[in-house]
Amino acid sequence: MEKLPNAAEESLGTAIAALNGELFESKLHSWLNRCLEMDNTTILVYYQNRPPSPLYLQAKDPSVHSEMETVYIGGAYLLDPFHELHVKRAPKGLYRLRDIAPDQFHRNPYYSSYYSCTTLIDELAFVAYPGKGVSLHICLGRDATSNRKFSTREVEVAQRIAPIAIGLAEVHWSGLSSTGDFQxxxxxxxxxxxxxxxxxxxxxxxxxxxxxxxxxxxxxxxxxxxxxxxxxxxxxxxxxxxxxxxxxxxxxxxxxxxxxxxx
The missing domain is CATH 1.10.10.10 (Winged helix-like DNA-binding domain superfamily/Winged helix DNA-binding domain)
Incomplete structure (x- = not known):
């Protein structure tokens, strides 16, 4: 007898079917959550000539995103390790905050004024380039809600599904673009x-x-x-x-x- 698809595969199929539709973000989140069980999700687009824009925010504890508009988009993003990936045009793929953060990141005032308020404990991001001058980050977080980091096995799962998540993102958000140069x-x-x-x-x-x-x-x-x-x-x-x-x-x-x- 032929094996039936598991819940994650079914969820992926639903996300693919929702491409270019209004429900894609939530279906993408559902699939990723089947694979990794995160506490929060942030889908953010970085531009060359203006501040970033959140495309989808979800969190078990809404306070995780309470400072997004006022602090992060208000200028703090210029100090963020993920924004630096955008500036450097880092290769598309999976990145973990602890691997790209500066050596004293957890001791600096930016961390205490923004990241500590999010209660984030661990964060992974799929980095995609859907259009000219933009990068799109699908950030998956663990915060005080679960109080646990992503395990080695979970990071391996994220690495395996990265090409799928990035491919879907680059198709769905292919209409995004930005002009100019940013250094x-x-x-x-x-x-x-x-x-x-x-x-x-x-x-x-x-x-x-x-x-x-x-x-x-x-x-x-x-x-x-x-x-x-x-x-x-x-x-x-x-x-x-x-x-x-x-x-x-x-x-x-x-x-x-x-x-x-x-x-």
Missing amino acids: DSDVAQRLIDAAKAEHGVSLSGRQAAVALLILRGHSSASIGLRLGISPQTVKVFRKQLYRKCEISSQAELFSLMMPLLRG
């Missing part, structure tokens, strides 16, 4: 211009680049590797930066710079 240097220049206009502080390009990497959660050693300079030189730039801004801590730097990023 980290654009964000650094925004800091330079805004710091001068708002606070009368003149930052050099290197000081602004160091500030941005500090805000993202990079240590001096990590910043040095990124910029091709020694950790000691990074510390010199950090001291210059703090002196110019008349601050003495990373928390003060975040409080000063975050409003400038929102501009």
Whole structure:
């Protein structure tokens, strides 16, 4: 007797049938949940010339997404490891937050002001490129609701289904596109211009680049590797930066710079 499809396969078939329809997002979520049992799902599109836009939000605890519009889309996304994948045009595939986050990510003010509020414990993302200038992230999270991380086996399952999830996403959202070019240097220049206009502080390009990497959660050693300079030189730039801004801590730097990023 021929084997019948299991629940996950049936759910996948329903998602495929819903392609290009209004119910696709919910059917896609149902299939992914059959495979991985996540606590929350966030489908987000990143553009070149404007802030990202959420396409689908689902969570067992709605507070997980309570800061999405005000904090994340309001400018904090520029500090996010997943947004950096978009900027670098990282290969399509599966990414885990802990594998792409900077070495001091969990100790920086961005994490404490945004990620800690989401209560996220673990996060996986399927990264797709459905159109020119955009990337689409299907983020699957585990939060305080279950209080558990994705297991090795679950990550392996996610890796196996990644080509399917990405293929479906690229078909369904093929109409998305964005013009222009976006580089980290654009964000650094925004800091330079805004710091001068708002606070009368003149930052050099290197000081602004160091500030941005500090805000993202990079240590001096990590910043040095990124910029091709020694950790000691990074510390010199950090001291210059703090002196110019008349601050003495990373928390003060975040409080000063975050409003400038929102501009």
